[in-house]
Amino acid sequence: MPVADAFAYLLLSQVRFYFPADATSHEQIVLRWIHFVAGITWLGLLYYFNFVSMPVMKGLESDFRNRVFAAFMPRLMWFFRWAGVVTVLAGLRYYMITLKLSATNAGEPSLLWRWLGWWFLLWLLAYAIIHFLLQPAEGALNNGWVLALLIGFIVVATSWLVLSLLAHPMASNAMLSIGVGGGLGLIMLLNVWGIIWRAQKRLIQWTDAAVREGKLMPPEAPRLARRVYLASKVNFWLSFPMLFFMGAADHYPFLSSIFD
Numbered sequence: 001m002p003v004a005d006a007f008a009y010l011l012l013s014q015v016r017f018y019f020p021a022d023a024t025s026h027e028q029i030v031l032r033w034i035h036f037v038a039g040i041t042w043l044g045l046l047y048y049f050n051f052v053s054m055p056v057m058k059g060l061e062s063d064f065r066n067r068v069f070a071a072f073m074p075r076l077m078w079f080f081r082w083a084g085v086v087t088v089l090a091g092l093r094y095y096m097i098t099l100k101l102s103a104t105n106a107g108e109p110s111l112l113w114r115w116l117g118w119w120f121l122l123w124l125l126a127y128a129i130i131h132f133l134l135q136p137a138e139g140a141l142n143n144g145w146v147l148a149l150l151i152g153f154i155v156v157a158t159s160w161l162v163l164s165l166l167a168h169p170m171a172s173n174a175m176l177s178i179g180v181g182g183g184l185g186l187i188m189l190l191n192v193w194g195i196i197w198r199a200q201k202r203l204i205q206w207t208d209a210a211v212r213e214g215k216l217m218p219p220e221a222p223r224l225a226r227r228v229y230l231a232s233k234v235n236f237w238l239s240f241p242m243l244f245f246m247g248a249a250d251h252y253p254f255l256s257s258i259f260d
Helices: 003-014 023-058 062-105 111-133 144-166 173-213 221-251
Strands: none
Touching: 023 062, 023 221, 062 111, 062 173, 111 144, 111 173, 144 173, 144 221, 173 221
């Protein structure tokens, strides 16, 4: 028998495939796979914006920068914003399964909707405040460090409230950890659609007109570009604690014992 065939036979003879019989396990692995693929695309483009695109574009001559921006930004933004949608929707469905399991273990299935309602309410409120802070402004609110401190406080306070309201003897580490990480992901998605894309859409139109027709950029263009920059930086920094909490859900049980 050839060596390769012998090795393949030995490997397969030692491996047993077992597929779970329940539908929930199959749904969860599909959701995780979609969540991972879409999330890698979304965060990869976010890091590309912050590490490569923005620094390089700043160093280009104005006319050339406009041509590059008008050519690649529409396609790049399409993948960026829709990858975010798929990431969050798949993650939300996965989180609902996790909440349902904890509620069932607690003997109170209705807890699922109470927990989910509080979760949405608190993170949407946090986003509303962040959205206000990222409006074009003068003075202290135009200072990056001031914004960082204010937004950091909002995120920490919201995380504490979420953990407090989700606290239950049957609350798993995954439920609590995703409650924070998923909330940060929700804010990031809302920043993409509520701030970044709304501004970029107008900047793309204006830049395309400047390239094709020689029109001047409107006077509000720098303010919109500044807002895109700030929102992108917020998402960039939020991505790090978000990834920590999402990774800790199954691999670093540091929250569930707090509320036992």
